[in-house]
Amino acid sequence: MLSRTADHMYWMSRYIERAESLARLVDAHYRMSLLPHDDAALAQSLRATMTALQMEDAYWERHDTIEPRAVFEFVSLDREFSGSIFSCLRAARENARAVRGSLTSELWETLNSTWLDARTLVAHSAPHADIGQFVEWVKERSHLTRGVAVGTMLRDEAFHFTRIGTFLERADSTARILTAHQTDLKPGADAGAVPDPFAWSVLLRALSAFEVYRRVYRNVITPVKVAQLLILRDDMPRSLLRCCKEVYSNLRSVTNEHSAETERRAGEMHAMLHFTRMEDILSSGLPEFLEQFLGKLRDLSDRIAIDFLVPPAEA
Amino acid sequence: MYLSDGTTRPHYLNYDHWLKEQPAERLSQKRAEADALFHRVGITFAVYGQEEGAERLIPFDIVPRVLPLEDWIRIEGALKQRVRALNSFLHDIYHDQQILKAGVIPPEQVLCNSQYRPEMQGVDVPSDIYAHIAGIDIVRDDTGEFLVLEDNLRVPSGVSYMLENRKMMMRLFPELFSAHRVAPVDHYADVLLDNLRSVAPTGVADPTVVLLTPGAHNSAYFEHAFLAQQMGIELVEGQDLFVRDEAVFMRTTQGPQRVDVIYRRIDDDFLDPLVFRPDSMLGVPGLLTAYRAGRITIANAIGTGVADDKSIYPYVPAMIHFYLGQAPIIGNVHTWMLRKKEDLDYVLAHLPELVVKEVHGAGGYGMLIGPASTKAQIEAFRHQIIATPERYIAQPTLALSTSPTFASQGLEPRHIDLRPFVVSGRDVTIVPGGLTRVALQEGSLVVNSSQGGGTKDTWVLEA
Numbered sequence: 001m002l003s004r005t006a007d008h009m010y011w012m013s014r015y016i017e018r019a020e021s022l023a024r025l026v027d028a029h030y031r032m033s034l035l036p037h038d039d040a041a042l043a044q045s046l047r048a049t050m051t052a053l054q055m056e057d058a059y060w061e062r063h064d065t066i067e068p069r070a071v072f073e074f075v076s077l078d079r080e081f082s083g084s085i086f087s088c089l090r091a092a093r094e095n096a097r098a099v100r101g102s103l104t105s106e107l108w109e110t111l112n113s114t115w116l117d118a119r120t121l122v123a124h125s126a127p128h129a130d131i132g133q134f135v136e137w138v139k140e141r142s143h144l145t146r147g148v149a150v151g152t153m154l155r156d157e158a159f160h161f162t163r164i165g166t167f168l169e170r171a172d173s174t175a176r177i178l179t180a181h182q183t184d185l186k187p188g189a190d191a192g193a194v195p196d197p198f199a200w201s202v203l204l205r206a207l208s209a210f211e212v213y214r215r216v217y218r219n220v221i222t223p224v225k226v227a228q229l230l231i232l233r234d235d236m237p238r239s240l241l242r243c244c245k246e247v248y249s250n251l252r253s254v255t256n257e258h259s260a261e262t263e264r265r266a267g268e269m270h271a272m273l274h275f276t277r278m279e280d281i282l283s284s285g286l287p288e289f290l291e292q293f294l295g296k297l298r299d300l301s302d303r304i305a306i307d308f309l310v311p312p313a314e315a
Numbered sequence: 316m317y318l319s320d321g322t323t324r325p326h327y328l329n330y331d332h333w334l335k336e337q338p339a340e341r342l343s344q345k346r347a348e349a350d351a352l353f354h355r356v357g358i359t360f361a362v363y364g365q366e367e368g369a370e371r372l373i374p375f376d377i378v379p380r381v382l383p384l385e386d387w388i389r390i391e392g393a394l395k396q397r398v399r400a401l402n403s404f405l406h407d408i409y410h411d412q413q414i415l416k417a418g419v420i421p422p423e424q425v426l427c428n429s430q431y432r433p434e435m436q437g438v439d440v441p442s443d444i445y446a447h448i449a450g451i452d453i454v455r456d457d458t459g460e461f462l463v464l465e466d467n468l469r470v471p472s473g474v475s476y477m478l479e480n481r482k483m484m485m486r487l488f489p490e491l492f493s494a495h496r497v498a499p500v501d502h503y504a505d506v507l508l509d510n511l512r513s514v515a516p517t518g519v520a521d522p523t524v525v526l527l528t529p530g531a532h533n534s535a536y537f538e539h540a541f542l543a544q545q546m547g548i549e550l551v552e553g554q555d556l557f558v559r560d561e562a563v564f565m566r567t568t569q570g571p572q573r574v575d576v577i578y579r580r581i582d583d584d585f586l587d588p589l590v591f592r593p594d595s596m597l598g599v600p601g602l603l604t605a606y607r608a609g610r611i612t613i614a615n616a617i618g619t620g621v622a623d624d625k626s627i628y629p630y631v632p633a634m635i636h637f638y639l640g641q642a643p644i645i646g647n648v649h650t651w652m653l654r655k656k657e658d659l660d661y662v663l664a665h666l667p668e669l670v671v672k673e674v675h676g677a678g679g680y681g682m683l684i685g686p687a688s689t690k691a692q693i694e695a696f697r698h699q700i701i702a703t704p705e706r707y708i709a710q711p712t713l714a715l716s717t718s719p720t721f722a723s724q725g726l727e728p729r730h731i732d733l734r735p736f737v738v739s740g741r742d743v744t745i746v747p748g749g750l751t752r753v754a755l756q757e758g759s760l761v762v763n764s765s766q767g768g769g770t771k772d773t774w775v776l777e778a
Contacts, residue, residue: 002555003566098531100357101544112357157568256569308568 001102006161007309008099012111013149013165015092019085020142021173023135025049026072026085028206030132033068045180045202046071052180055083072131076138077122085138089118104152107145114141160250161308167250168301171243172294177206178230179290200226207238227286228278240293241273247300254308262303269296316381316719326383326776329494334378339725342377345487346721349375352486358479360534360764374769375480376720377487380731380751387498387775390453390461390735391745393645396635398449398737401466401622403638405445409435409618419637420630428627429675430620432583434590438607440616441514442740447578447614448507449737450474450750453645457714462648464732466631468615468623470580473750473770474736475538478503478545480772481748496777498747503736504545507578510740511546514612515575522575525551525565529581529597539580548578553585558601561608576612583617625708626652626674648713654705662709663700666693670760671700671709684760686712715760718771720753730754732762733773747775 029046043066050056050071058081063070078084082091093115100108121134146166153159181203200221204210209229216233217225233239248266255263281289316327323331350372353359359370382390407414408425415422425431450471452464481500485492508524515522528539530552543550555565556574564571579586585595587602605611621627629650632643651658651669662669666685673681683696700707717728735749751771752762762768 001568002549002551003568004552004555005549006568094531097357097536099540099550100537101540101542101550105356108357109355113355116354161568254568 001157003309005099005102006157007305008095009102009158010161010165010304010309012092012095012099013162014169015088015095016111016142016145017166017169018173019088019092019138021170021177022053022075022085022088023138023142024206024208025053025177026075026131027135027139028202029068030072030135031205032202034132041199042068045199048180049177050075052176053083055081058083069131073129076131076134077129079122085135086118086122089115089138089141102158104148106152107148110141110145110148114145157254160253163250164247164254164304167243167246168297168304170238171240171247172297174207174230174238174240174243175290175294175297177203178227179287179294182287182290203230209236209238212236224278224282227282231281232273232276232278234274241270244270244273251304256307259307262300262307265296265300265303269293269300316378326381330379330381330491333491333494342721346377349377349483349487352483353479356479358475358537360537373476373764374755375483376753376755376769376771377484378719378721378726379484379491379772379774380718380733381774381776382733382748383776386461387747389644390733391747393461393463393643394449394451394453394735394737394745395743396639396641396644397451397463397466397631398446398739398743400631400635400638401449401468402443402445402739404634405616405619405622406440406443407638408621409438409445414634414637417637419633420627424626424630425621428621428624430583430618430624432618432621434603434607435616435618439609441516441612444514444739445616445619446622447510447514447616447739449739450734451737453733453735454648454713455716457716459716461645462713463631463645464648465625466623466628467734468619469582470615471734471736472535472538472580473734473752474503475541476770477736477748477750477773479541480750480770484772495774498775498777500746500748503746504542506738506744506746507542508546508548510738510742510744511576511578511612511614513741514614516609516612519575523548523573524576524578525549525556525574527551527553527556527577527579527581529585533580535580542578553581553595553597553599556599556602558599558605561601561605561610563599563602563605563611574611576614578614583620586613586617624674625650625672626654626705629708648710651709653700653707653709658709659700659704663697666697668712669709670712671696671707674706674708684712687758687760712760718751718753720755720769720771722755722757727757729757730760730762731771748773 029042033042046068047056047066050059055075059071059074062074074081074084076085079086081087093111096103096108096111122129149159149162153162181199201210203226204213207230213221213226213229216229219225229236229239231240234241234245236242244266248270251263251266316331317323353372353375359372404414408431412422414420415425446468448471450467450473452467453461454464455461477500511524512522524546525548526539526543528536528550530536533539540550549565551565557564557566563574563577565574581597584591585597587598587600588595589600590603591598602611603617606613606617629647629652632647635641635643651662653659653662662671669685671683671685683693685693715730715732718731719726720729722729731751731753733749733751735745738744751773752764753769753771754760754762755767755769
């Protein structure tokens with residue numbers, strides 16, 4: 001397939017996944033803000049999240065203090081901010097439009113109507129937008145888009161590139177969310193007790209892991225087990241291991257004559273996660289681990305762009 | 316649909332009967348449904364001069380335009396004849412120029428035309444076909460006579476609306492299609508692909524065909540993406556292609572892949588920055604070299620514009636005589652060529668009743684519609700004509716046929732034309748139907764979508 005087409009497919013699915021990840025984060029914090037809560041803890045969590053997502057500078061250009069409502073609107077609806085959910089939906093649709101002939105009609109119509117609805121929603125409800133409803137809707141549209149892609153696309157290169165985009169983005173997002181909560185995951189914190197139930201539930205809910213945690217561990221929430229679940233569980237759909245496994249297997253389906261090294265590095269990331277123990281990660285330092293992981297992920301996506309897509313310099 | 320005495324034309328009887336049974340609310344609900352569907356599917360066109368990303372719907376009218384079979388047979392025969400003659404003309408002027416030597420057309424009319432491409436002189440193209448896809452605009456005057464208004468031989472567009480309008484009608488009013496035998500059009504993409512494959516360079520067994528688009532910001536981008544998808548071919552931009560050793564390749568995830576036929580939807584001027592406009596970012600450097608070497612087919616061929624120029628149009632009936640030895644089945648609209656003194660004098664004396672068009676104009680721009688213009692507009696145009704008469708032609712203001720169309724006050728008559736699409740390659744084929752354009756403003760004669768025109772589904776009724 002055309003490199004440019006693959007590039008648009010890849011970014012289309014990355015942007016939809018990014019919109020969903022952001023919607024999950026907003027949703028988790030928004031729910032907490034509705035319950036009796038500690039204002040400082042909520043503000044701290046929002047701030048840490050924005051830092052991990054590299055959104056803080058753009059936020060400070062617009063506001064002087066961390067106000068939950070302002071943060072929610074900034075992340076969800078800001079038209080000028082290229083990292084907002086609204087902008088991600090626009091970017092996903094722009095990428096889809098550039099290759100609409102290569103998408104199934106169902107997939108194109110889903111992405112197009114998502115964008116049209118988002119635009120109407122933001123235009124009509126801006127000052128009093130129901131944030132909870134909006135992020136809920138974004139999650140649904142993302143589920144729908146992914147479902148339509150899986151349910152209608154031929155299992156060819158185009159499909160594999162959309163999958164690579166989805167899982168690279170998801171790995172990136174999970175790693176950043178963990179980074180935002182790394183202080184709660186300090187080795188010393190694992191005394192079996194719950195250090196900060198507030199932070200934990202935000203983290204778990206943002207990754208659809210709250211119910212999963214209960215089901216898997218049938219026990220009180222402890223940092224080591226949370227980290228285990230989100231980093232090393234093969235059956236957890238948003239864990240780093242699961243995402244790397246998907247990236248690797250989809251990459252193997254599209255190999256070309258230049259891509260051996262890229263494939264090897266993806267395999268290495270997968271194997272490293274597969275054979276590592278949680279204790280080793282924690283003892284050598286979770287922040288360092290996450291930083292390294294994000295670096296490798298960046299390297300991998302650069303290499304994929306060079307081997308298959310439109311290299312950054314040309315794009 | 317109706318005759319002047321108020322009775323219904325025979326081929327509309329069935330439809331008229333159905334229409335009278337429909338409650339007004341149902342029809343307006345169906346119109347809203349059509350709009351919502353077109354938006355969701357993204358059947359839009361970009362509007363030049365508006366903010367980036369501005370996309371508008373082409374208004375779709377839910378009342379179909381119906382053609383009885385005998386009319387269609389006549390149109391089909393006429394268009395095949397006309398396109399054959401036009402292709403013969405293009406081959407001739409880029410080779411022996413017999414028609415010029417025979418004095419049928421003044422040589423300077425062709426050779427000094429900005430659309431004539433000297434680069435094409437002596438270049439052989441597969442099957443001698445230049446205009447693989449032609450959109451011929453046909454109108455009907457107040458005597459019921461069909462006339463050809465314009466030949467579009469460069470990058471004619473609109474076929475996607477023909478196909479989508481049909482899909483929409485079938486979705487909105489399935490019952491109409493069981494009550495009528497409407498000739499299908501949805502095999503157009505198969506016809507097109509088959510013909511494009513048939514004109515691949517000789518020796519290519521399984522040709523790779525691509526569609527070259529200027530990109531997502533072009534006004535006809537929807538159609539480019541649509542056709543590529545329907546044919547199952549790659550939709551490429553200039554940056555996706557490159558030329559090496561006089562062959563054309565596309566950049567794919569598996570490395571370079573050879574391309575044999577380019578169905579291009581960009582103008583000659585932008586095709587190859589090494590030869591034509593050097594500032595073009597849309598083209599492929601070196602494409603013309605590969606083309607002249609016969610390593611790639613470009614459809615439509617480079618240089619077809621000279622045959623759809625309005626200054627050449629008056630000679631098409633003569634071409635039909637010259638190349639085919641036949642009388643034209645459907646004639647031209649009478650045209651005054653203002654570079655001729657006597658024509659100029661006549662036109663200047665009758666400006667308020669004529670339509671004056673720029674020879675190289677397209678899209679309904681740069682024209683004067685006498686009866687619809689103010690005195691000041693006419694006088695301003697008169698000065699332009701006198702300054703450069705050779706840039707203009709004039710035609711009588713036709714009492715174009717009308718078709719009932721939904722307007723704010725219910726059904727009202729609006730002027731229409733018809734653009735069937737003629738595909739040449741293996742053979743000359745026309746799917747039964749075309750794009751019916753309708754002028755939505757009351758009394759307006761301009762049907763171009765860029766000027767507020769809409770479209771209708773076009774039905775050819777099988778016996």
